[in-house]
Amino acid sequence: MFIQTEKLTHIYMPGTPFAAEALNDINFTLAKGQVVLLIGPSGSGKSTLVQHLNGLLKPTSGRVYFDGRPVGGSKVELLKLRRRIGLVFQMPEEQFFSETVYDEIAFAPRNLGLADRELDLRVDKALARVGLEPDRFRHRHPFHLSSGQKRLIALAAVLSLEPEVLILDEPTAGLDPVGRRRLYALLADLNKKEKITLLIATHHYDEAAALADQVLVLYHGKMVMDGTRSKIFSNREALEKLGLALPPVTEIMHDLADSGLPLNKDIYNFEEARTEINKLKGSGTNES
Amino acid sequence: MVMGKPSEILIKARDLNYHYTGDGENIFPALKGINLDVHQGEYLAIIGSNGSGKTTLLKLFNALLDPSEGEVLVEGISTVDHDKIPMIRQICGMIFQNPDNQLVATTVEEDIAFGLENLTIPSAEMRQRVVEVASRLGLEQLLLHPPHLLSGGEKQRVAIAGILAMHPRCILMDEPTAMLDPAGRKEVLQTVSDLNKNEGIAIVHITHFPEEAAMADRVVVINDGCLVKDGPPELILTDLKLLHGLGLVGTPAVELADLLRTDGFKIPPGTLYNRELVKSLCSFRPKN
Numbered sequence: 001m002f003i004q005t006e007k008l009t010h011i012y013m014p015g016t017p018f019a020a021e022a023l024n025d026i027n028f029t030l031a032k033g034q035v036v037l038l039i040g041p042s043g044s045g046k047s048t049l050v051q052h053l054n055g056l057l058k059p060t061s062g063r064v065y066f067d068g069r070p071v072g073g074s075k076v077e078l079l080k081l082r083r084r085i086g087l088v089f090q091m092p093e094e095q096f097f098s099e100t101v102y103d104e105i106a107f108a109p110r111n112l113g114l115a116d117r118e119l120d121l122r123v124d125k126a127l128a129r130v131g132l133e134p135d136r137f138r139h140r141h142p143f144h145l146s147s148g149q150k151r152l153i154a155l156a157a158v159l160s161l162e163p164e165v166l167i168l169d170e171p172t173a174g175l176d177p178v179g180r181r182r183l184y185a186l187l188a189d190l191n192k193k194e195k196i197t198l199l200i201a202t203h204h205y206d207e208a209a210a211l212a213d214q215v216l217v218l219y220h221g222k223m224v225m226d227g228t229r230s231k232i233f234s235n236r237e238a239l240e241k242l243g244l245a246l247p248p249v250t251e252i253m254h255d256l257a258d259s260g261l262p263l264n265k266d267i268y269n270f271e272e273a274r275t276e277i278n279k280l281k282g283s284g285t286n287e288s
Numbered sequence: 289m290v291m292g293k294p295s296e297i298l299i300k301a302r303d304l305n306y307h308y309t310g311d312g313e314n315i316f317p318a319l320k321g322i323n324l325d326v327h328q329g330e331y332l333a334i335i336g337s338n339g340s341g342k343t344t345l346l347k348l349f350n351a352l353l354d355p356s357e358g359e360v361l362v363e364g365i366s367t368v369d370h371d372k373i374p375m376i377r378q379i380c381g382m383i384f385q386n387p388d389n390q391l392v393a394t395t396v397e398e399d400i401a402f403g404l405e406n407l408t409i410p411s412a413e414m415r416q417r418v419v420e421v422a423s424r425l426g427l428e429q430l431l432l433h434p435p436h437l438l439s440g441g442e443k444q445r446v447a448i449a450g451i452l453a454m455h456p457r458c459i460l461m462d463e464p465t466a467m468l469d470p471a472g473r474k475e476v477l478q479t480v481s482d483l484n485k486n487e488g489i490a491i492v493h494i495t496h497f498p499e500e501a502a503m504a505d506r507v508v509v510i511n512d513g514c515l516v517k518d519g520p521p522e523l524i525l526t527d528l529k530l531l532h533g534l535g536l537v538g539t540p541a542v543e544l545a546d547l548l549r550t551d552g553f554k555i556p557p558g559t560l561y562n563r564e565l566v567k568s569l570c571s572f573r574p575k576n
Contacts, residue, residue, distance in 0.1 A: 041469045041471055041472075146338050146339040147338040148339075174338075174385055174463060175338060176338045176536070177337075177535065177537040178338075178535035203469045203473075206540075243470060251540070251562065252540055252565065255562045255565075256570075259570055260570070261569065261570065270543055270544055270547060274551065277544075278548075
């Protein structure tokens, strides 16, 4: 397995009166090249979990494995790991600190000790990968870009390390529909064309659900559901009990099926929904 | 709009222009010639893509920015009258996207009282107002809790409580649910809708979610700094030609209904919600 956790438990401030258990006995596996959607109410442990996967947090007990080796060890080991597993935080542009887009993106690869020429190539490649023309953006001030562009720069900064896994925590918060669509089209490409494994933690899973192979559900620090997208989103009641909702298109299909229409509910985008609903026509309807 | 007097103008924007000064000598026009009245007790949604000027408009309403040209009057007070800024902000409180950026105190009750302290309200009355708003918003049990340990929905309700304690006429909200889970979103939207319906507090709500804009009495569309459309949600939010042209989307039901209409399904115009779509499609039930 590419990524695996084994009895992963994390307690914040253990041994103090403020001790708070954030993760309890988490076991899951993730195969290379997959798209995994991680959902759960606020405070369920999603951010804590993702920070274990690239060694930002250490388990209180249990283990995390990446590509057959336990996560952790020396500083050098961790740096190697973080090159392979990129983490895009919530609202990453709030952490921008450079005067130019170039410096913002070059920051991490520069710390790898790359030569200037190699650095230039990395920055240009990362910009191109997020669909921003290097010549137009390299010298811009990151604070003067639109929210959508800032988010793409933040993603480029992580891609400049050429990771094999991308972990994204609420990647589209605050983006408009076009920005959201653009970001997800990009993520879909990174997964399909470059085989980058994706783990996406989000509350707004309209687009993420359309990409996902597997869905993990956290609740109060426990992994309460883990399975294929079809399996998890077939159980609306269980999700609603946890304060979670179906993806919007899937919700419409459930609403229709629940009112007696003979329709497949396992659907995640408008075009599939349209095709499915059009099947009603062939079944002896009273349409005009 | 039950208790407010809908005809009375609460906020008036007249020939409003605002430009940011960007790189060097560049001037970036963010708002161009906006004329808009917000009425007492009204629920107004503002939609538009990232960078269209929505947030700038809200900041001008709250005297966080001074107009470059034109003016904003809040209950007749010009926002450039800087001596009156505390009064303007008491009339119109503002809620931001990320609750963590607006909670300042170490306990919920101190946080709710923060605005009152700045208004130099006597401590006995302060106490009374804090307890009163906490009970209105169901936060009584949380008064002594540290705000950073609350859920996202609770944090936004604490922020709303802090504004309510100042006895406002209006709450300005900039994407208040962007960081929240589905349950937190519901919780905040319900609270806001109750305050509007039961107490006649006007709401100005910026959102990227069409289903949130659908809660409003009126929807205003901003694009590239200009007000391009103003009307009831059932007209604006079903006008996909308009929305798509500006990089926006309709509710999932609107989007799917549009596709199905071109396939010959009869779905009435103005269909905004799943339940309406389901009703239309159920007439396609196969005959027995």
